[in-house]
Every structure is written in structure tokens, then in C-alpha cells.
Amino acid sequence: MKLRRLIASLSAVSAVLTACVLMTPTAWARTGDHRPVVFVHGFSGSGSQFETQARRLTSNGYRMGLIEAHEYDSLFQTNTREQVYTGLDERISRLLARSGADRIDLLAHSLGTGLMQEYLRSSPDRAARVAHYVNLDGASSADPPGAVPTLAVWGEGSAARQVGGAENVRFPDQSHTQVVTSAETFAEFFEFFTGRPPRTTAVVEERGHVSLSGRALLFPSNVGADGTRVEIFRLDPRTGTRKTKKPAAVFRIGPDGSWGPFRAQGRAHYEFAVVWSPTSVHHLYFQPFRRSDALVRLLTSRPGEGVGALMETSPRHANLVINRQKEWWGDQGAAGDSLRVNGLELLNPANTPRTKRAIGIFAYDAGVDGVTDLTAPIPQFFSQPFLTGMDAFLPASRRPIAVVSAPRGGNGERDVLMVPALPSSEHRMSLTFDDYIG
Structure with missing residues (x-):
């Protein structure tokens, strides 16, 4: 009986190995x-x-x-x-x-x-x-x-x-x-x-916790932000302020820029702070992730370098970089987009025409004169592919900045990010909106 069982076992193993060896790419796909x-x-x-x-x-x-x-x-x-x-x-x-x-x-x-x-x-x-x-x-x-x-x-x-x-x-x-x-x-x-349609084209929400990871990278070279530190804070969504003084997680960034994983609440708002030095911090804000994500990119630059260094700074005003992986259309009327900052509509035919294909917006007080002028884009940004720049005076204060996106095709849906009005002389701020509805 034992010999018979042994022979049967060896035959089964042989059959499995043969199947593995003979499995074609098409057969693998059918698994x-x-x-x-x-x-x-x-x-x-x-x-x-x-x-x-x-x-x-x-x-x-x-x-x-x-x-x-x-x-x-x-x-x-x-x-x-x-x-x-x-x-x-x-x-x-x-x-x-x-x-x-x-x-x-x-x-x-x-x-x-x-x-x-x-x-x-x-x-x-x-x-x-x-x-x-x-x-x-x-x-x-x-x-x-x-x-x-x-x-x-x-x-x-x-x-x-x-x-x-x-x-x-x-x-x-x-x-x-x-x-x-x-x-x-x-x-x-x-x-x-x-070979078959997807069950859904939606981003399906995960209940409870989600896993987040990604890379902190220099834009646009995609070289890791080596030597920095990423601190993650949970925010009060009504004000954009940190709920605790101590970060929920800290990651030291090496040459490849990788960080994570971080166990987050799917519906929570978070700030990702890329700390270059005690006096140079880049704050990045996202909409709630709702689903685990391994492609979270924290795009930054060394202090004083990169396209962001073209933004003028002062202790009186905040600077914002606003991103979305779907072009902002400011010249398409009801078929276009709306982006309001403290009630001010940023988008218009001059600074975000459809032909510009802008996915990144640099908004700051050009000339540091305390005056907003949206009649023309800021040339040094508008001349760059996929970028545009706007002269918008956003006072640095204790009151938060409300950034409201009404995306085209959204049937009036609004995405809202509340962020602190941090002085641009000490802080860089980037906001990323989802490119999908829902």
C-alpha cells in the first residue's frame, strides 16, 4: 500500500511538472x-x-x-x-x-x-x-x-x-x-x-485603511530627492491644518526616492511634507486616496532650483502649484473647467486655452505688488510645455485658502482642498486634484 501511494504521489508530481514545462503563454493567461x-x-x-x-x-x-x-x-x-x-x-x-x-x-x-x-x-x-x-x-x-x-x-x-x-x-x-x-x-x-471588458471603469473605494507608497522625485528629471525626509500629517479637511504636531509617519529618502508603505485612512486628508532643511519645506496636498496606491509621486526640486524657483516670494503672500493629470480648459465655456481660489476664478482663455494643454498651474503674486492680474499668463511659465502661470495675490494669513475645482463633465461636482495660507518666503505648496470624477 505504501509503495502504491508513493508511486501515485510521484506520478502526480510528474504530471504537475510536465504541465508547468509545457504551459504555453496562452495557457498561462487562462489561469x-x-x-x-x-x-x-x-x-x-x-x-x-x-x-x-x-x-x-x-x-x-x-x-x-x-x-x-x-x-x-x-x-x-x-x-x-x-x-x-x-x-x-x-x-x-x-x-x-x-x-x-x-x-x-x-x-x-x-x-x-x-x-x-x-x-x-x-x-x-x-x-x-x-x-x-x-x-x-x-x-x-x-x-x-x-x-x-x-x-x-x-x-x-x-x-x-x-x-x-x-x-x-x-x-x-x-x-x-x-x-x-x-x-x-x-x-x-x-x-x-x-480579452474581456472590465467589471468597472470606476476607482472602487476600499473601506478602512489603504496602503500608500511612491517616490519623492526632482521635477522633471525623476531623480530621487536624496537626503530629504518625508513627513506625513493627517489634516483637518475644513482648514488644511495638521491634526497633530507629530507626523503620522516619517521616511528617509535615498537615491531612488522611494518611500512607504504608509497605512492611511482612505477618506482622510493628508499633507506630505518634503523636508529639505528646517527652513525649507515643500508641502504637498492631495484629495483623499480612497484606494491603495503605489504610484504616489511627490514632485519637488532643490531649494532655489527648478521651474518653481521662478516664483517670486515674500512673507506677505502664499504661492500655489496646482496639478491635475487632465488638462485645464479655460476657454471652453460650460464645456470647460472652473478653478477658484478663495472665490477667484483662475482659469480664462488667456492663461489656460485648450491648445496650451496645461496640467500644471503656478499661481503667485508676480511683482510682489499685492495685486492680482489674470489678463495675461506669466510668460516664463506659459512658455513651458504643459505649464502656465498666473498673477494671483493670495495673502499669507491664519485663514486657510479654499481651492475649488469644478471639472468638466462633472455635472456640477466640486472637488475642494483647504490648505493653510503659508508665507512663500518659507514654504512651498503643491496641490494635486484627481483627474477623474467621483
Whole structure:
């Protein structure tokens, strides 16, 4: 009897091993698991552009730890193209080893599409490790790069753009970054990856606690903010002030910028303070996360450096940088956006025309004269891709600043962030609004 059981056990083990050896990529996909997903951003981008889609993926059963962004310096001052490709090779190897998957699914946006087309064509071995490629509002191509099955998603602009031999989908009412973050794009690439529509295109709220992690990065190089400290404070949502003097968590930032995980309340408001020195703190504010998130990006710069250093400061006024991964439209009337700061409408046809594709707004007292003038954008910011600048006098005081976004397509929904009116001579402040409704 014992010998018979042993023979049966060995036969079962042999059958399992044989099945594993003979399992084809198609068979692996039928196991019900999902392949790892890697997103490659465009010019001046980061993993922030894929944050909402990662939340939608996990809302549909994907594992958060298998969704990553491959970040690089899009000015190529701290890395070469080949270093970007070598780093991607290493990332794919790690994800495949961690997941046991046969291949990854790859997405790229704008400048990143040109890089990924070149990457997939550079080596048959590289192309063989990618199951699907999604080309988001970027470079056209005569054929699918590396013969990898390709989905191309296009927003507003010329209908002549295409990837030959690929599935080409067009959303002519969506702008350049909106194409990356929209629910419509998500539905397209989810079905392309899995062969079925998603259960939901919403970001499904998790009850209770959520896990948050990410990177503190220098903008736009995506180099880690090495030597800084990230302190996380829970806020009073009515005033934006800290509920406690002691932070809820502290993370020391190394060369890669990574921090976390942090166990947060999903509906709570938090401040992420990037501490450069006792007299130089960058305060970053977000809407409640509501779902676990591993792509939280704290974009900062060294004191006195970067585009933020162009903002004039004083102890009399506060400076705000307001971000959203969906362009602000100030010239589309009822079909556009509204963004009010202490009741003042910031957006208008001059500083946020649809053609500007602005996702970052720099608002401060230009000239330090205590006067607001929104008749024209501030040139040094408006000349930068995806950025705009506005002369708005926001007094530093004990009264909080109310920032209210009424996004287009939101049926009157308003997103509100209350932040302290900190003097710009000592504090930098960045606010990030969600790019989706709900």
C-alpha cells in the first residue's frame, strides 16, 4: 500500500511538472491571473500619469505590486536612451520573476511611445517579453513595433495619425494627457490585455485603511530627492491644518526616492511634507486616496532650483502649484473647467486655452505688488510645455485658502482642498486634484 501511494504521489508530481514545462503563454493567461503592467511616460512626465489607471486596474483584480512606472529624465541630462532601455530590461526581468508570468503588458505616452517603438524594434528578445503594447497619443508607425500586438489610442488632433496593422481607437474630444488617464482609454486597454471588458471603469473605494507608497522625485528629471525626509500629517479637511504636531509617519529618502508603505485612512486628508532643511519645506496636498496606491509621486526640486524657483516670494503672500493629470480648459465655456481660489476664478482663455494643454498651474503674486492680474499668463511659465502661470495675490494669513475645482463633465461636482495660507518666503505648496470624477 505504501509503495502504491508513493508511486501515485510521484506520478502526480510528474504530471504537475510536465504541465508547468509545457504551459504555453496562452495557457498561462487562462489561469485567471494578470500579467505585470509597465507604463512609460512622456516629456516632463512621471508615474503620476498612470496613477488613476493603476487604481482602476486594482479595482478589477490586478495586483498592485505588479503595476509599475518606468521613469527617466526626458531631457536626457542624467541618463541616455540606452540606459533607459537597460533599466527597462531589468524591470521586466524582476517583474517576470516575481509574478511567474510569461510576458508583461506595456504602455507608453507621447515621447515615451517613440522610445518604446525603438526599444521593441531593437531586439527580438526584448519584443518577445512583451505580450501587448499600447501607444498612447504619441508617435505614428507603419507597423506594430517589434511585431508586438499593438493598440494605438489617439486624442484630439490629426486623424491621419496611426500605427499600421494595429487597432487604432480615437477620442477626438480628449486632450493629450487626458487620453492617458480617461476611463474610456482604460476600458480599451483592459479588454486588449485580457480579452474581456472590465467589471468597472470606476476607482472602487476600499473601506478602512489603504496602503500608500511612491517616490519623492526632482521635477522633471525623476531623480530621487536624496537626503530629504518625508513627513506625513493627517489634516483637518475644513482648514488644511495638521491634526497633530507629530507626523503620522516619517521616511528617509535615498537615491531612488522611494518611500512607504504608509497605512492611511482612505477618506482622510493628508499633507506630505518634503523636508529639505528646517527652513525649507515643500508641502504637498492631495484629495483623499480612497484606494491603495503605489504610484504616489511627490514632485519637488532643490531649494532655489527648478521651474518653481521662478516664483517670486515674500512673507506677505502664499504661492500655489496646482496639478491635475487632465488638462485645464479655460476657454471652453460650460464645456470647460472652473478653478477658484478663495472665490477667484483662475482659469480664462488667456492663461489656460485648450491648445496650451496645461496640467500644471503656478499661481503667485508676480511683482510682489499685492495685486492680482489674470489678463495675461506669466510668460516664463506659459512658455513651458504643459505649464502656465498666473498673477494671483493670495495673502499669507491664519485663514486657510479654499481651492475649488469644478471639472468638466462633472455635472456640477466640486472637488475642494483647504490648505493653510503659508508665507512663500518659507514654504512651498503643491496641490494635486484627481483627474477623474467621483
